Amino acid sequence: MPPDNRLSSPAFPRNREPIAAVLAQLLPSSGSVLELASGSGEHVMHFAQLFATLCWQPSDPEPAARASIAQRRLEAGLANLREPLDIDAAGARWPAATFDVVVCINMLHIAPWIAAQGLMAGGGRVLRQGGGLYLYGPFARQGWTTAPSNLAFDRSLRARNPHWGLRALEDVTALAETHGLALQQVVEMPANNLSVWFEKA
Numbered sequence: 001m002p003p004d005n006r007l008s009s010p011a012f013p014r015n016r017e018p019i020a021a022v023l024a025q026l027l028p029s030s031g032s033v034l035e036l037a038s039g040s041g042e043h044v045m046h047f048a049q050l051f052a053t054l055c056w057q058p059s060d061p062e063p064a065a066r067a068s069i070a071q072r073r074l075e076a077g078l079a080n081l082r083e084p085l086d087i088d089a090a091g092a093r094w095p096a097a098t099f100d101v102v103v104c105i106n107m108l109h110i111a112p113w114i115a116a117q118g119l120m121a122g123g124g125r126v127l128r129q130g131g132g133l134y135l136y137g138p139f140a141r142q143g144w145t146t147a148p149s150n151l152a153f154d155r156s157l158r159a160r161n162p163h164w165g166l167r168a169l170e171d172v173t174a175l176a177e178t179h180g181l182a183l184q185q186v187v188e189m190p191a192n193n194l195s196v197w198f199e200k201a
Helices: 012-026 040-048 063-076 115-125 148-160 170-175
Strands: 032-034 052-058 099-105 127-137 183-191 193-200
Touching: 012 032, 012 040, 012 099, 012 127, 012 148, 012 183, 012 193, 032 183, 040 063, 040 099, 052 063, 052 099, 052 127, 115 127, 115 183, 115 193, 170 183, 170 193
Parallel strands: 032 052, 032 099, 099 127
Antiparallel strands: 127 193, 183 193
């Protein structure tokens, strides 16, 4: 029997429908979507099923994650879900292709700031004019009381790695603007998360 390479994310069953509901309001009716840090591949497979007129390109720098995505893709048999690419958000080696949307879920707080810098720089390069960047996850915000659970989560992240932690939405927005990405919408989500949408002017 071949090995089971599928990984699972404990957050996926909880957040897939709330995220999909927001994406349904933001995604174009056709085009291509690049997902960064696809992890287990559960989100991108779910979205490829829901938004079948879009072509979905998963990616992850970790070989185990790409193996999981590849197995899920093979089992699902979705024509609009491509083979996963090896993309490190912090790196300069991104596809030469242009995308209508870039999606990144639950990455910024478990990666060093250089990953956020690479995400915005890469997104600014590969998005078409008018294209969108969608972020999901926990953020800190000035003048907004962050939930105690998020503060505890931030402390635990920084204890594991001093380069991790919740990012201030204002810092992320300012960084995005330096790469031609303008903040358009912020949606409060369950479990003290945010959906954040930028567009390339």
